[in-house]
Every structure is written in structure tokens, then in C-alpha cells.
Amino acid sequence: MKVLKDILYKVAIESVKGSTDVAISKIEFDSRKVEANDVFVAIRGSLSDGHNYIGKAIQLGAKAIICDTLPENTENEITYIQVKDTNAALAFMSANYFEDPSAKLKLVGVTGTNGKTTIASLLFQLFQKAGFKVGLLSTVKIVVDQTEYPATHTTPDSLTINHYLNEMVEAGVTHCFMEVSSHGIHQKRTEALHFVGGIFTNLSHDHLDYHPTFAEYRDVKKSFFDSLPKSAFVLTNIDDKNGSVMLQNTVAKKLTYALKSYADYRAQILESQLSGLLLKINDNEVWVKLIGTFNAYNVLAIYGTAVELGIDSLEALRLLSDLESVSGRFQYIVSDGGITAVVDYAHTPDALENVLKTITDIRTKNEQLITVVGCGGNRDKTKRPIMAKIASDLSDKAVLTSDNPRNEDPEVILDEMEQGVEPQNYKKLLRITDRKQAIKTACQLAQPKDIILIAGKGHETYQEINGVRHHFDDMETIKEILEQLKK
Numbered sequence: 453m454k455v456l457k458d459i460l461y462k463v464a465i466e467s468v469k470g471s472t473d474v475a476i477s478k479i480e481f482d483s484r485k486v487e488a489n490d491v492f493v494a495i496r497g498s499l500s501d502g503h504n505y506i507g508k509a510i511q512l513g514a515k516a517i518i519c520d521t522l523p524e525n526t527e528n529e530i531t532y533i534q535v536k537d538t539n540a541a542l543a544f545m546s547a548n549y550f551e552d553p554s555a556k557l558k559l560v561g562v563t564g565t566n567g568k569t570t571i572a573s574l575l576f577q578l579f580q581k582a583g584f585k586v587g588l589l590s591t592v593k594i595v596v597d598q599t600e601y602p603a604t605h606t607t608p609d610s611l612t613i614n615h616y617l618n619e620m621v622e623a624g625v626t627h628c629f630m631e632v633s634s635h636g637i638h639q640k641r642t643e644a645l646h647f648v649g650g651i652f653t654n655l656s657h658d659h660l661d662y663h664p665t666f667a668e669y670r671d672v673k674k675s676f677f678d679s680l681p682k683s684a685f686v687l688t689n690i691d692d693k694n695g696s697v698m699l700q701n702t703v704a705k706k707l708t709y710a711l712k713s714y715a716d717y718r719a720q721i722l723e724s725q726l727s728g729l730l731l732k733i734n735d736n737e738v739w740v741k742l743i744g745t746f747n748a749y750n751v752l753a754i755y756g757t758a759v760e761l762g763i764d765s766l767e768a769l770r771l772l773s774d775l776e777s778v779s780g781r782f783q784y785i786v787s788d789g790g791i792t793a794v795v796d797y798a799h800t801p802d803a804l805e806n807v808l809k810t811i812t813d814i815r816t817k818n819e820q821l822i823t824v825v826g827c828g829g830n831r832d833k834t835k836r837p838i839m840a841k842i843a844s845d846l847s848d849k850a851v852l853t854s855d856n857p858r859n860e861d862p863e864v865i866l867d868e869m870e871q872g873v874e875p876q877n878y879k880k881l882l883r884i885t886d887r888k889q890a891i892k893t894a895c896q897l898a899q900p901k902d903i904i905l906i907a908g909k910g911h912e913t914y915q916e917i918n919g920v921r922h923h924f925d926d927m928e929t930i931k932e933i934l935e936q937l938k939k
């Protein structure tokens with residue numbers, strides 16, 4: 453049990469009705485989970501409004517309500533706290549409830565359109581290899597030292613974040629690396645956290661369904677760096693045209709990384725192959741098992757962060773060369789018949805273009821490149837034609853298929869994708885709605901030495917159709933089909 457007034461520390465309160473000296477069992481922001489003596493926080497969402505469920509929460513035993521507008525009829529035995537912003541209130545209350553766990557370890561946030569999971573996961577790996585107890589909050593999974601939990605979001609809600617950070621502190625974790633998504637920043641999921649560092653990867657087209665303009669998307673990312681304290685560092689990709697924007701108003705220590713510009717942490721690509729990259733980082737050569745120019749950026753961000761957090765620079769280079777690729781990020785197999793199949797989480801135009809260019813650079817000219825790709829439903833529609841154009845421009849054959857249609861009609865998504873294909877590329881195009889069939893067709897078309905790219909779903913082990921998740925795993929599927937076809 454906690455006392456309500458203690459967990460309200462730092463919450464911007466506008467009015468109070470009732471006593472704040474009440475014992476509280478736990479915090480909930482979903483009325484369906486409320487139990488006796490809880491405090492219910494009403495959040496305005498995109499589908500519904502938590503303020504409509506205040507009565508329900510009280511019925512289930514809530515003793516206190518946090519809202520931005522008081523209900524018309526209030527009850528005498530309930531405490532109502534009116535606040536400016538219930539998302540921010542939830543973030544501070546969650547941190548207070550768990551006794552500010554983020555202040556008890558070194559927390560680093562990674563934001564940007566692409567590369568967050570890669571950088572956060574590899575920093576986790578590197579610090580573990582360096583002998584630390586480490587935590588990870590990522591799209592793929594949540595890890596508390598050796599214990600893994602499934603992830604539902606890239607950046608979970610603030611209650612979940614603080615719950616896991618507290619578990620990390622209790623397990624003796626000293627460093628935690630987390631992805632900070634634009635939705636997360638906008639919904640104030642990270643508002644009350646103490647970061648010792650923030651990393652900016654890059655900014656390109658995504659989530660323009662949620663953010664009304666690209667400028668808003670950029671400014672939301674920037675606000676994360678604006679909120680960092682003087683004691684923290686910002687490590688930004690200065691080759692990205694928005695890299696310097698992230699530094700404009702921050703009081704944190706400003707650091708840069710780049711391949712093309714002058715920067716604190718710089719690298720040169722000496723060799724780029726399917727087995728990895730040979731890099732020259734600040735005058736030292738290092739071989740890493742990560743593929744493609746975009747991963748050279750990720751490696752630099754990881755190296756810079758490790759050094760800023762006190763790892764000796766030569767030791768950091770040694771640890772970099774030991775890193776294993778992240779699940780679903782440029783994961784590849786070569787079949788018995790010599791076909792290379794790459795599974796990659798490229799679900800934005802920029803990521804798809806990067807992966808296709810990487811494959812084009814490292815292949816010899818004779819093989820065909822066959823791409824299987826779809827676009828998610830209930831997500832930014834404007835990226836659909838662009839991704840289909842990129843796939844058909846940069847591949848010898850492109851099979852358009854379903855990603856996670858969620859609650860949309862997959863045929864409509866495919867129609868929208870097809871709009872982007874240039875007429876001269878129609879002959880390269882196939883459209884097969886069923887993802888397994890699409891992968892099978894790509895395998896049937898492939899000859900020995902050809903390369904098949906299956907893009908968009910990476911590590912995901914499900915496909916969401918009509919709101920229902922069915923088991924689906926791109927890597928498992930391609931392995932099974934290549935084996936069946938004996939290719």
C-alpha cells in the first residue's frame with residue numbers, strides 16, 4: 453500500500469476534491485483492470501476516453517480518480533484529483549509508485565525512424581559481454597538481466613516501463629537501454645524518466661497517420677532531447693539532415709557521429725560483404741558481423757555510447773567485433789541449393805531502400821534479386837505506394853503481399869501499394885495476398901545463387917488478420933518451403 457499524496461509528487465495538480473491521505477493499492481489506467489483501493493487514471497485515447505469509465509472504475513473499487521475534467525456527479529467517499537494532463541500524471545505517479553527506479557540505474561534512450569531496436573539490443577549485448585547486469589526495453593522483447601518478457605510496444609506505457617525498471621533495480625541491473633518511439637514521447641510514456649543519454653538515429657517517412665505533418669513528427673522526436681538534463685549526453689547522427697535539429701535546444705552534452713561529416717565519432721567503411729563490415733573507427737580498424745552501410749551508423753552510435761558510459765575505447769572495439777545480429781534484422785540463410793534468403797524488418801520506405809541497396813552492392817551481377825513485401829494495415833497509408841515503387845525499382849522481381857492487415861481489407865492495401873509501381877516495372881510484379889503463397893512463389897522463381905528478400909515483419913511470430921493474431925514467422929516459413937522444394 454502507498455499513500456496517494458506520496459505518489460502525486462511532481463504531478464501538475466489543478467484541483468483536489470477529497471483527501472489525499474488515502475491508502476492506495478495500485479495504479480490503473482484501464483477500468484477493466486481496477487480492483488479494490490486502486491487509483492484510476494483517465495486517459496483520452498484515440499478510440500475512446502478513459503473519462504467515460506470513471507463510474508466503472510469506482511464500481512470496481514477505485515478509491516481515487518485522476519482526471520483532467522471532473523465528472524458532473526462526484527461521490528463523497530472518492531478522492532478526485534484534477535490535473536492538467538493525465539498522461540503526464542500517469543508517468544510521474546508510476547515513477548513515484550516504484551520509487552523512481554530510472555534514477556537508480558543508467559538509462560539510455562534511442563529514438564529515430566530506423567535503427568532503434570538494433571542499437572538498443574546491441575548495446576544490451578555489448579554491456580552484458582563487458583560483465584554488467586543489463587536491462588532492455590525494445591520492440592522485440594523486454595529483458596531484465598537474464599529474464600525475458602514479451603514486448604507489446606516499442607515503448608510501453610509509463611506504468612509498464614516503471615514496473616520493469618523497478619524489477620531491473622531489484623535484480624541489480626546497472627544499465628538499461630530502451631527504445632523511445634514518437635508515439636511514446638507524444639503520449640508522455642517517457643516523461644518522468646531520468647536518462648543519462650539519448651541517441652538519435654535518423655528521421656524519414658513513417659507514422660504520418662498519427663503525426664499530422666513531418667514537422668510535427670520531427671519536433672516530437674526533438675522534444676525528447678530538449679527534456680534531457682545537463683548531466684546527460686546527446687549522441688546524434690550528424691549526416692542525417694535532421695541530426696543537428698535534435699541538438700538545437702538541448703542543455704545536455706552534445707556529441708555527434710558520422711560517416712560523411714566531421715564528428716566526435718566517425719567511421720570509414722573499408723569493406724562491405726554479406727559476412728560483415730570492415731570499419732575504421734576513429735583510426736582503429738574493426739571487423740563487425742553486421743551488414744550494410746546503415747549498420748555502420750548503428751555501430752558508431754553503439755561505440756560512442758559505450759565510450760561515453762565509461763568503457764575503454766579499445767575494449768569497446770573488441771566487444772563490437774563480438775556482437776551477433778539482432779533477430780529479424782538482416783537475418784539470412786543459404787539453402788542447400790545455393791539460394792540466399794534474407795529476412796529483414798524494413799517496414800519504412802527508407803529502410804527498404806537501404807536494405808535493397810545493400811544487397812545490390814554486395815551481390816555479383818548475375819543473380820536475381822526477388823523481393824517479397826507488404827505494408828501494415830491501420831498504419832500510415834502514404835508509405836504504401838512508395839514502398840511498392842522502391843521494391844519494384846530495385847529488384848528483378850517484386851511479389852507484393854500482405855504484412856499485418858490488422859482491421860483493413862488486404863486487397864485495398866495491395867491496391868494502394870500497386871499505385872506506386874511505374875508502368876515499365878509491371879512485368880516484374882506479382883501480387884499474391886497470402887504471405888505464405890507469396891514466399892513460396894518467390895522460392896519457385898529463384899535459381900541457385902539468387903537472393904530472396906522478405907521484408908517488413910522481421911522477428912514477428914504472428915500475422916494479424918481481422919484483428920486476430922495467427923502464428924507466422926518469415927524465417928520459419930522460408931526454411932520450410934526451401935526444404936520442401938529441395939531448392
Ligand SMILES: CC(=O)N[C@H]1[C@@H](OP(=O)(O)OP(=O)(O)OC[C@H]2O[C@@H](n3ccc(=O)[nH]c3=O)[C@H](O)[C@@H]2O)O[C@H](CO)[C@@H](O)[C@@H]1O[C@H](C)C(=O)N[C@@H](C)C(=O)N[C@H](CCC(=O)O)C(=O)O
Nearest residue numbers: 481482483495497498499500502505605606607609633635
Ligand atoms: C494509437 C496508440 O498509440 N494507441 C495506444 C493507446 O490506445 P488508445 O489511445 O487507442 O486507447 P483507447 O482504446 O482509445 O482507450 C483510452 C483509454 O481508455 C481506457 N479504457 C478503455 C476501455 C475501457 O473499457 N476502459 C478503459 O479504461 C484505456 O485503457 C485507455 O487508457 O493507449 C493504449 C494503452 O497505453 C495503447 O495500448 C495503444 O497502443 C496501440 C495498441 C498501438 O497499436 N500503438 C502503436 C501505434 C504504438 O504505440 N506504436 C509505437 C511505435 C511504433 C514504432 O516504433 O514505429 C510503440 O511505441 O509501440
Ligand SMILES: Nc1ncnc2c1ncn2[C@@H]1O[C@H](COP(=O)(O)OP(=O)(O)OP(=O)(O)O)[C@@H](O)[C@H]1O
Nearest residue numbers: 565566567568569570591606746781796797798803
Ligand atoms: N541506422 C539505420 N538506418 C536506416 N535503416 C536502418 C537502420 N538500422 C536498421 N535499419 C533498417 O530498418 C529496419 C528496422 O530496424 P530496427 O528494428 O532497428 O528499427 P526500429 O527503429 O527499432 O523500428 P521500429 O520503429 O519498428 O521500432 C531494419 O530491419 C533495417 O532494414
Ligand SMILES: N[C@H](CCC[C@H](N)C(=O)O)C(=O)O
Nearest residue numbers: 799827828831855856908909
Ligand atoms: N512499430 C511499427 C512496426 C510495423 C511493423 C509492420 N510489420 C507492420 O505491422 O506494419 C508499427 O507499429 O507501426
Ligand SMILES: [Mg+2]
Nearest residue numbers: 568569591606
Ligand atoms: Mg524497434
